[in-house]
Amino acid sequence: MSRAAKWSLTIVILLVVVAAGVALFAHEPEIPTASIDPKQFPEEQVRRGQEVASASMCVVCHTAPGGAVNAGGFHMETPFGVIVSTNITPDAETGIGGWSFEAFERAMRRGVARDGTHLYPAFPYTSFTKMTDEDMRDLYAYMMSQPPVRNEPQATHLPFPFNQRVLMAGWNLLFLDRDPVAKVASKSEAWNRGQYLAVALGHCSACHTPRNALGAEEGGKSYLGGGSAEGWIAPALNASSKAPIAWTEQALFDYLRSGYSDQHGAAGASMTPVVRVGTSQIAEADTRALATYIAGQMAGASQQGKSGPTPQQREAAAQAAVATTGTLGARIYANACAACHHPGPGGPDLFGTQPPLWLATSLNLDQPDNVIRYVLNGTQHDAGNPRGGHMPGYAYALNDAQVTAVVQFMRESFTGQPAWSGVQDAVKRIRGEYPLALQGRGE
Numbered sequence: 001m002s003r004a005a006k007w008s009l010t011i012v013i014l015l016v017v018v019a020a021g022v023a024l025f026a027h028e029p030e031i032p033t034a035s036i037d038p039k040q041f042p043e044e045q046v047r048r049g050q051e052v053a054s055a056s057m058c059v060v061c062h063t064a065p066g067g068a069v070n071a072g073g074f075h076m077e078t079p080f081g082v083i084v085s086t087n088i089t090p091d092a093e094t095g096i097g098g099w100s101f102e103a104f105e106r107a108m109r110r111g112v113a114r115d116g117t118h119l120y121p122a123f124p125y126t127s128f129t130k131m132t133d134e135d136m137r138d139l140y141a142y143m144m145s146q147p148p149v150r151n152e153p154q155a156t157h158l159p160f161p162f163n164q165r166v167l168m169a170g171w172n173l174l175f176l177d178r179d180p181v182a183k184v185a186s187k188s189e190a191w192n193r194g195q196y197l198a199v200a201l202g203h204c205s206a207c208h209t210p211r212n213a214l215g216a217e218e219g220g221k222s223y224l225g226g227g228s229a230e231g232w233i234a235p236a237l238n239a240s241s242k243a244p245i246a247w248t249e250q251a252l253f254d255y256l257r258s259g260y261s262d263q264h265g266a267a268g269a270s271m272t273p274v275v276r277v278g279t280s281q282i283a284e285a286d287t288r289a290l291a292t293y294i295a296g297q298m299a300g301a302s303q304q305g306k307s308g309p310t311p312q313q314r315e316a317a318a319q320a321a322v323a324t325t326g327t328l329g330a331r332i333y334a335n336a337c338a339a340c341h342h343p344g345p346g347g348p349d350l351f352g353t354q355p356p357l358w359l360a361t362s363l364n365l366d367q368p369d370n371v372i373r374y375v376l377n378g379t380q381h382d383a384g385n386p387r388g389g390h391m392p393g394y395a396y397a398l399n400d401a402q403v404t405a406v407v408q409f410m411r412e413s414f415t416g417q418p419a420w421s422g423v424q425d426a427v428k429r430i431r432g433e434y435p436l437a438l439q440g441r442g443e
Contacts, residue, residue, distance in 0.1 A: 028116040028169075031106070033098030036090065041141035049142025052135045055201040055286065056128070057278040058143075061085050064153070070146070071095075073153035076122050077230050080215065081158040083122045091148035104140050111172060118168035120156070121215060127203035129178045135201070175216035187296075190285075194293025197286055202278070204294070207234040207270065224297050229270045231433065233370050235361050239300035242364040244415070245311065247298050252291035257284070265355045268379050269370070309416060314358040321413030329409025332402055336394060358414040368420040371407050372430050400427045 064073030072087035090097040103114035111125040198204045207229035209217045226236035255261040256279040362370035378393030404424040
């Protein structure tokens, strides 16, 4: 055998050994199925589990549009492809009915299914791993006590190499932090409770924290610094918030509890179901604790607004802009938007039928995506807007140039900030997502 052949054979053997080692490291055994009798769970434990399920918002991602609750089939857009949620009802064949508590806990804490398959972190086990043992057992009792639904959703098919689930073992080694949520002695009991709700159960950071190239949440100052969810920009929930009026603890409580704040508008897009089945359904004290914690993270954001225009100045500028119809964007706004959003004198409660658009965080973000989505898709549902939640979408009424014009008009007229760049390209990209863009959130 030649020297070159020997080296080639050596390299092949080394690669085989490395591959075998990786496979052995990543292997997770199948946990045998179990027969679960829901009658074994005390009523009080099931009730507590329902609270945990509401705080964790399982139903938000595990329910397809028009489908049975938690029966799976919801399509989640990610940078790596579309992930389809699974059936988590206690159906023995298509759901988790045969999962022992051991199997359930492994999935929740380590992201590994009963059969040993690695799960993607679109399922936020990266947060659930920090759940207390008591909450974990209560949640299991509740899930196993619900009506089973036979439904086998479409399987997730990501492009190579992301379809190699075994790679998640390495991802977990790099990024999965299983440390419990540590109490902060200098903070109040409500703040600490809110921290646990936000970090371990509500997984707020899953949407509101930026992620690195491998899909892991960035830490440090980036925590709650803004992220994305299903194509929507999830705004920052820390001191870098772009809200023109700083969020207060009371405003956060109102928004999370009822889906509406006078100074910030209604919960829409991906936040609609979060409020509807989550933060409005947990104990009121927990909603307030969550608001306390988030308000603490946003402390300092008010400094940003102090150097900008006052609400009175914003109101005057908006009124003047709407009265001017010299541009294409202004004319479209006057014909399509002003009936509901036209600002009038006297303060926020007298701004047409909806709050003034200068209150909208979306108009103050660095990218126009959210505003474009609202213009194209409308808002057929919201979490509890007392002024009414229906806004028609204009995807089929306005062309790309017209959408671009009205979006730029609102940006420049209602925020005083420079025009966005690349708006027409963004309109074309977002319009191209149909019908998926209209799939799940009624937006």
